[in-house]
Amino acid sequence: MGSAAASPQPSGNLTQDELKRVAAHRAVEFVESGMTLGLGTGSTAAHALDRLGDLLRAGALPGVAGVPTSLKTEAHAARVGIPLLPLDAASGASIRLSIDGADEVDPDLNLVKGRGGSLLREKMIEGAGDRFVVIVDESKLVPRLGCTGAVPVEVIPFGAPHTLGLIRKVFDGVPGFHARLRTVPAANGEDSDAPFLTDNGNYIVEMFFEDGIRGDLLDISDRLLRITGVIEHGMFLGMATTVIVANKDGTVTVINKKKMNQAVSSTSTRGRGKSERVWTYFEDEALLKALFELSLDPKWKSEGSFKNGYLSVLKATLAEKIPGCGLTAVPHIESRVRHFRTKYGAIEVMLANSGFSWDENRKMVQCEKQQYEDHCKRHPDAKGLYGISFPHLDTLAAIYGKDIATGKGAEGLGDAISNLEKEITLEESHDREVEEDSMSRETPRWASDRNLLDSTSSTSKRRKRDKGNEVRKSSDPFLDMLGEFRDDLKNASNHFGKMTEIMEREAKLQEEAAHKDPMQVLQQKSITELTRLGFTSTELVKAASVFVNVPNQMTMLFALPETLRRGFILNMLANEAQKN
Ligand SMILES: O=C[C@H](O)[C@H](O)[C@H](O)COP(=O)(O)O
Numbered sequence: 001m002g003s004a005a006a007s008p009q010p011s012g013n014l015t016q017d018e019l020k021r022v023a024a025h026r027a028v029e030f031v032e033s034g035m036t037l038g039l040g041t042g043s044t045a046a047h048a049l050d051r052l053g054d055l056l057r058a059g060a061l062p063g064v065a066g067v068p069t070s071l072k073t074e075a076h077a078a079r080v081g082i083p084l085l086p087l088d089a090a091s092g093a094s095i096r097l098s099i100d101g102a103d104e105v106d107p108d109l110n111l112v113k114g115r116g117g118s119l120l121r122e123k124m125i126e127g128a129g130d131r132f133v134v135i136v137d138e139s140k141l142v143p144r145l146g147c148t149g150a151v152p153v154e155v156i157p158f159g160a161p162h163t164l165g166l167i168r169k170v171f172d173g174v175p176g177f178h179a180r181l182r183t184v185p186a187a188n189g190e191d192s193d194a195p196f197l198t199d200n201g202n203y204i205v206e207m208f209f210e211d212g213i214r215g216d217l218l219d220i221s222d223r224l225l226r227i228t229g230v231i232e233h234g235m236f237l238g239m240a241t242t243v244i245v246a247n248k249d250g251t252v253t254v255i256n257k258k259k260m261n262q263a264v265s266s267t268s269t270r271g272r273g274k275s276e277r278v279w280t281y282f283e284d285e286a287l288l289k290a291l292f293e294l295s296l297d298p299k300w301k302s303e304g305s306f307k308n309g310y311l312s313v314l315k316a317t318l319a320e321k322i323p324g325c326g327l328t329a330v331p332h333i334e335s336r337v338r339h340f341r342t343k344y345g346a347i348e349v350m351l352a353n354s355g356f357s358w359d360e361n362r363k364m365v366q367c368e369k370q371q372y373e374d375h376c377k378r379h380p381d382a383k384g385l386y387g388i389s390f391p392h393l394d395t396l397a398a399i400y401g402k403d404i405a406t407g408k409g410a411e412g413l414g415d416a417i418s419n420l421e422k423e424i425t426l427e428e429s430h431d432r433e434v435e436e437d438s439m440s441r442e443t444p445r446w447a448s449d450r451n452l453l454d455s456t457s458s459t460s461k462r463r464k465r466d467k468g469n470e471v472r473k474s475s476d477p478f479l480d481m482l483g484e485f486r487d488d489l490k491n492a493s494n495h496f497g498k499m500t501e502i503m504e505r506e507a508k509l510q511e512e513a514a515h516k517d518p519m520q521v522l523q524q525k526s527i528t529e530l531t532r533l534g535f536t537s538t539e540l541v542k543a544a545s546v547f548v549n550v551p552n553q554m555t556m557l558f559a560l561p562e563t564l565r566r567g568f569i570l571n572m573l574a575n576e577a578q579k580n
Pocket residue numbers: 040041042043044045100101102103112113114115116117118119122
């Protein structure tokens with residue numbers, strides 16, 4: 001969509017209202033010209049209305065119209081210039097997208113709405129559309145619906161005390177439950193007897209729970225709706241398709257319902273039962289938090305690998321944090337950890353290639369769709385990442401990449417070693433687990449530089465290399481050389497002082513290379529030179545891609561005086577980045 005003004009940039013110390021605006025502006029990015037929208041109600045949705053109004057007035061979204069979920073929203077939308085439609089057969093069928101706030105969002109993206117009294121029209125309109133995007137600040141995320149305040153129920157005024165009694169019966173015996181008719185505060189701010197009236201002229205019963213609603217929400221919903229005086233309740237079950245969360249630090253997490261449902265491991269563990277399980281956002285968070293904590297404990301992680309039994313520790317932690325979650329060490333947790341490690345690696349591999357970048361705000365990889373699809377043909381682990389938020393990248397980097405953050409060699413060659421170590425650590429971690437479990441399983445294919453450039457390397461080749469330290473050969477000696485070089489870095493990387501060893505080995509490689517094809521020699525020489533010049537592993541890989549396509553760049557590198565070589569490569573990488 002077009003944009004009349006920039007979305008708010010994330011930063012620290014945002015107020016809750018600013019966070020609401022951040023989420024709202026992000027949601028408006030989903031709006032396209034010609035769309036009929038469901039327009040939500042409340043302080044968060046109000047920011048979306050303002051933003052839409054700005055865009056419409058700037059001529060950015062021709063043909064957009066909205067169906068308001070309340071009288072207040074109707075007035076607001078009219079004020080900011082959003083054309084309005086009533087909810088009739090035509091508009092109901094064509095509502096492409098609704099954007100609205102919520103009072104609570106649970107781990108399954110069920111919502112409590114209606115604390116502003118607009119739940120009935122909201123449910124009608126948002127239920128009629130194709131996509132329902134919910135916008136909240138982080139404070140709205142709850143472990144269970146009903147944790148933070150009232151769950152409203154719209155009832156007809158006739159016989160309201162009687163209906164209230166029937167509602168109470170549904171929760172008979174539930175400790176701490178109570179319900180009351182909502183009233184409007186008197187002018188002096190104190191309680192009054194005047195019932196609150198919805199836009200539809202109805203009353204609201206407010207239900208309160210001590211620690212949220214426990215039990216089957218659909219069943220509870222049915223029981224409430226079977227009460228004749230009840231018109232609708234504020235539990236929006238299974239309706240949200242996307243939830244946009246503005247986090248305290250101003251970053252945004254986009255949780256996609258489809259993605260959550262697809263978030264099952266594609267890995268099969270033979271002989272150990274099915275690993276398929278839908279993980280909620282909160283379960284993922286709890287898992288990664290526990291994994292991170294374990295990674296800090298040398299009893300459970302050392303030399304880049306988690307130790308036997310760590311899955312059981314994770315299981316116990318999750319059982320304590322999320323009672324009743326029923327997550328098992330194998331296959332559930334094992335499979336999910338592997339999923340995260342694989343996707344983390346896949347993202348790292350993508351980001352090492354030109355044309356891919358990381359959108360810190362949306363927490364997703366940015367690239368052209370075609371480029372992504374081509375990449376996936378060579379790197380299937382990257383599938384399922386296009387346009388999907390991956391909020392855990394930083395945590396995973398902290399878990400799997402923290403060993404490299406030794407503070408030594410923050411720049412230059414030390415950095416190159418560290419970065420390479422990071423990838424090697426990931427590979428080691430996987431192999432350790434393969435040994436733990438003799439069952440056959442997929443092997444992540446992301447932990448080798450070779451995969452950055454050549455997808456022809458097979459699992460069996462890697463296994464052979466890993467287990468027997470045999471020298472591997474691929475169809476491309478240049479890539480082999482990169483791999484060997486990496487192995488050497490791995491061996492030497494425990495201490496920066498081992499650089500001499502690496503360079504000696506490099507000299508030997510060069511000597512060996514002298515008997516090879518002149519192009520190979522040049523490639524080896526170039527990579528050694530780039531390493532000497534202090535380029536990181538990511539830069540090395542990018543440069544290698546250029547060298548493969550434009551060998552003259554290597555010739556030019558050595559034609560230049562040493563002092564100019566680093567600048568030359570930086571320039572080459574910058575040009576390459578611009579091209580993509
Ligand atoms: O009736 C009110 C609506 O359901 C609102 O969407 C909900 O109460 C959230 O409002 P706010 O964005 O002001 O927190």
